[in-house]
Amino acid sequence: MAGKFCVNLTHSTDNTDRATVGFVLANAALGSGKETMVFLSVEGVRLAAKGTATSIHEEGFPPLRELMDNFAKGGGTIYVCAPCFKKRKLDENNLVAGASIVGGAKLVEFLSDGSPCVSL
Amino acid sequence: MNDIEHADVVWDAADLACGVLLLALRGRMESMRPGQVLRLVAQDPGAPEDLPAWCRLTGHTLLSAEPPVYLIRRKKG
Numbered sequence: 001m002a003g004k005f006c007v008n009l010t011h012s013t014d015n016t017d018r019a020t021v022g023f024v025l026a027n028a029a030l031g032s033g034k035e036t037m038v039f040l041s042v043e044g045v046r047l048a049a050k051g052t053a054t055s056i057h058e059e060g061f062p063p064l065r066e067l068m069d070n071f072a073k074g075g076g077t078i079y080v081c082a083p084c085f086k087k088r089k090l091d092e093n094n095l096v097a098g099a100s101i102v103g104g105a106k107l108v109e110f111l112s113d114g115s116p117c118v119s120l
Numbered sequence: 121m122n123d124i125e126h127a128d129v130v131w132d133a134a135d136l137a138c139g140v141l142l143l144a145l146r147g148r149m150e151s152m153r154p155g156q157v158l159r160l161v162a163q164d165p166g167a168p169e170d171l172p173a174w175c176r177l178t179g180h181t182l183l184s185a186e187p188p189v190y191l192i193r194r195k196k197g
Contacts, residue, residue, distance in 0.1 A: 024140065027142065032142055032177040033177060061140075070143055
């Protein structure tokens with residue numbers, strides 16, 4: 001089915017519950033046939049760095065690393081807010097699968113046809 | 121008709137839920153041929169609402185829903 005879906009995720013190690021549910025929801029959209037993009041911004045950008053998600057395993061959910069791996073294998077895309085990433089002095093050469101650092105125009109372009117976006 | 125005999129593929133998803141269940145379900149359906157029927161057992165309490173919605177979104181046909189057992193026919197093409 002055509003259609004796109006965006007999850008705006010602003011948390012990582014600061015709120016592991018929100019970070020986990022963000023990718024569970026993204027996988028639901030991907031599994032439902034949507035072209036799905038997770039936009040990592042603010043503290044969420046830390047998840048784009050390899051190794052961060054490895055430490056996150058919320059009770060009642062699969063490990064976040066597993067959720068992110070399945071998202072990438074399923075064809076999901078991760079956009080990483082460039083200024084948020086730069087501010088935190090993270091390594092752009094150490095990104096997880098499916099992630100790319102983008103400016104705001106990429107987010108606006110993705111959403112410009114009226115695609116839904118859920119924020120966590 | 122016995123639904124197990126009717127099904128081409130049987131999958132016990134146990135307590136997988138929400139996006140974890142749906143992404144795995146997508147993979148299962150993609151591995152099946154068009155027209156084949158999956159007998160899915162899903163214990164998640166959200167499944168009775170989620171699985172009909174998933175079928176409406178994806179175009180697969182929900183043949184029956186008797187939680188925790190669901191029969192889903194893979195769409196053509």
